[in-house]
Structure formats: structure tokens, C-alpha cells
Amino acid sequence: MVVKKKAAKILSFRYMILALILIVLAGGLVLLPKVPKQEGIEVEQLLSNVLSPERYISTDQLAEKIIDRDPSFIMVDVRDPESYKNYSLPNAINIPLKNLLDEEYEVYLNQAQFDIIFYSNDNLYADQAWVLGNRLGYNNLRVLEGGMNEWYATIINPAIPEEKMAAQDFDLYTSRKAASMFFGVMYPEQIQMEQPVVQKPAPKQVIPVKKKKKKPVEGGC
């Protein structure tokens, strides 16, 4: 009986207790230390994206795109402005890596119309830029594999294949050579070929002008 009475005493406060629990729980939310939330995509997703080489585009592919005037991509130079002024790819824009997440550049990165191709001297900084963007969920970012150094080594100054190498290498060399010519490299044989063609003055042509013969007057009115 005593136990029952005690229970009844406690139970008479049951709504008070429930209300108290509610306040404690809601107050807990206010008082809990706020941990900054992980922004962007899941960690596992980011890791697997980083490990995948899908983001790379080779210098040959890029050269072909530029020569074909492919309108679907934007090149972004992530080096500092000085290097950008010194030498960069045609029509590339300069977003230094430290300014990558500035608000003014978000329009370039966070869109679905163009592929963005990052490059730097190697692909190190470009990869960093790619990771920053990928984490925020920008998914049409690419990286030029090897960066400007690779660009020099393959497109601007392609290695001449040795005689015993496969025909494919020779094909590749010719296409790279043609690409380098597109980007303004001159080859000795190209210069030799360009001998000025002396144009001989064309002999004057005499065009006989037929004189109109006067028609004999025919019968009129």
C-alpha cells in the first residue's frame, strides 16, 4: 500500500515531469557546443573522387580541343598572375589558387554549361584547386595532366621519335608538330619552304572592243 501511495504521489506530477524533460532536451540543443558542419560532399565520396584519375585531360586532348575551337570548356590558370602574364594558354583566364573560392569566381566554377580545365606548372596546384571545387560539389572540373611543363614537353617542343619506334609514335609526333605550328612554333624546314614566289607581271591583255555597227535605217513609221 505504501509503495502504491508513493507511486501515486510521483504520478500526480507526471505532466510536470514530462514538461521538464521537454525543456531539458530543448535547452540541451541550445547549450550543446556547436561543431562546424562538414561542408560539401561526403568524405568517402571525396576520397574516392580524389583517387580516380577521371579528372585528368591530356595535353594532346586539350590541344585538339583548342585547335577545333571547341566552345564547351574554359581554361583556368591557377598560377600567380605574374606567371600567367609571362606565358599562358590562349584564352585562358587567371584565377590564382588562393583566390579560387572568392565570390567573384564562383560563376565560373559553379555552373553546368562549361567544363573547367585547371592547370598550373605541374598538376599539383591544379589538383588542389580541383579538390577544393569537388568538395563543394562542383562536378565539371578537369585537370590538365602534367600542367604547363607537360604542355611544353609534348605540344610546344615534341620529342622527335627515333627511327626504330612504332608508327604510332610518328603519327603522334606529326600531330603534335602540327599542333605546335598552330601555337606559333616555327620549324627550319617550314622556313625553307617559304621562299617568296616572285610574281611575274602579267602581260597586258588587249581586249578588242567591238565597235557597234550602225544599223541601216529600216523602215519606220
Add this chain to the structure above:
Amino acid sequence: MGPIIPNGLIPIEWDSIIAIFIGICFGFVLESSGFSSSRKLAGVFYGYDFAVLKVFFTAAVVSVIGIYYMDYLGYLHIEQLYIHPTFLWGAIIGGVIMGVGFVAGGFCPGTSLCAVAIGKLDAWVYVLGIMLGVLLFSELFTFFEPIYDGYFLGNITLMDSFGWNPYWVIFIFSIIAIVAFAVANVVRKRVKKVFY
């Protein structure tokens, strides 16, 4: 991790089946707690029964606290939850019509269907009225369309539009709930009891 369906833990094809299951449970609970009686529902407005207020207020407070704890612990991404879009004047006018219907008929649309299921005549009339209203609305839709589609504010919440801190809002909301329950109890004791 959550929400479960958008993140693919349950395939999206299951959602109608889950909806039917939850709907049956909801209807069962409504019926068994007496919400299929229009007198009980109208009691909120006359002050002799505050069960509706208490149930729905408690449901809101408990779920919001639970959601924010799950979000805090990382089981749920709150920004992935669906937020119903706000059509300002559509919501205000619709709310007024719904409120008038609630007082006059003693049902909200969900409980009216519950009451139809157990064969209450007034609920049959109420549901018939809903059907008529739906017919009228769709016939006059071109006339109502500017209100129906206008004043669109997007999928906003109080936190977005006023810049409030959600945790404080929840805390204050819970206190309001408890105060409302206490006031409701006082009112109910003063008002003459109605047996139904």
C-alpha cells in the same frame, strides 16, 4: 546517413508502400485516441477539450527536437529534408477557410476520413462538402490562379527569412508549448464540462 530515401538506403520505389503503411498507422492512432469525434475536435474552440492542441503541439515539438538532435549527431542532414514551398497569400486564405471549416464542421480533412471509416454521418456530409469544394475550386481555377501561383516565396523557413538561430527557436517553441498546455488546463477547468 539520413534522410533514408533520398540517400538510397531504401529504394525510392518503396515510398508509396511506406506512405500507405504510415497512413494506416496514423488513421488507427487518430481513431483510437478519439479524434474521429467532431465534438472532441471542436472542443478546442469551445474550451472543454484541448486534446487536439496538446497532441499536435507535442508532435511538432518532439519531432523538431528529435530531428535537430539527429542532425547534431550526424544521422540526418537537415538541409536535405523537403521544405514545403511558401505561397504567402494562398496559405493565408487557405488557412482561414480551413479554420472556419474546422470550427463549423468539427473535423480536419484527415480526421473526417477517419470518421467516415467508422460510419459517422456528419463526417459523410463533411467529406461531401470537401468534394464539392474541390469541384468548385477546379471549375473556377482560372479565376483563383493568380492567388494560387502568386506570392511565391520559395522553400523558405523562419530561420532563412528572419535569420534566427534554430536552437533558440526550438527552445522558445517548447516553452510556448508548455505554457499553452498549462493555460489550456486552466481554461478547461473553468469551462462547463461537456459529455459526449
